[in-house]
Amino acid sequence: MAIILAFAFFIFTIRLVRRDKAEIRHMLKWIILAIVILLGAVFPEIGSKIAHLMGIKTLASMTLFVLVGILIIIAMLYQISLVSAEKQITNLVQEVSLLKKRVDELEEQTKDE
Numbered sequence: 001m002a003i004i005l006a007f008a009f010f011i012f013t014i015r016l017v018r019r020d021k022a023e024i025r026h027m028l029k030w031i032i033l034a035i036v037i038l039l040g041a042v043f044p045e046i047g048s049k050i051a052h053l054m055g056i057k058t059l060a061s062m063t064l065f066v067l068v069g070i071l072i073i074i075a076m077l078y079q080i081s082l083v084s085a086e087k088q089i090t091n092l093v094q095e096v097s098l099l100k101k102r103v104d105e106l107e108e109q110t111k112d113e
Contacts, residue, residue, distance in 0.1 A: 002041030010034035029074065 013030045016022040040047045044059060051062035 002037060006034050006038035006041055009037065033070070 013027050013034060017024050017027050047059045051059050054062065056062040
């Protein structure tokens, strides 16, 4: 079942990129995640050994823990990107306002002359 889901997730991600609904640089992490899920499904004993070495009893528990951690990191990165974009937008609005004021002043000067 995990193999089928990994392939479906991989195909879905590729289709999003092909249809220009997502950029490859944003979808790369999801493609890698699909590959990791596929490898975990094909070689579950490796994942179980890693889980036991970490003191986690089941592979499913370790998988959920790791996936939640990855999603938290991704959410934080998107939040940082959003704050940066908001700052850039604020700067652009201020610059456009200053330019508009300057244009209005120049138009007023040319009307007076």
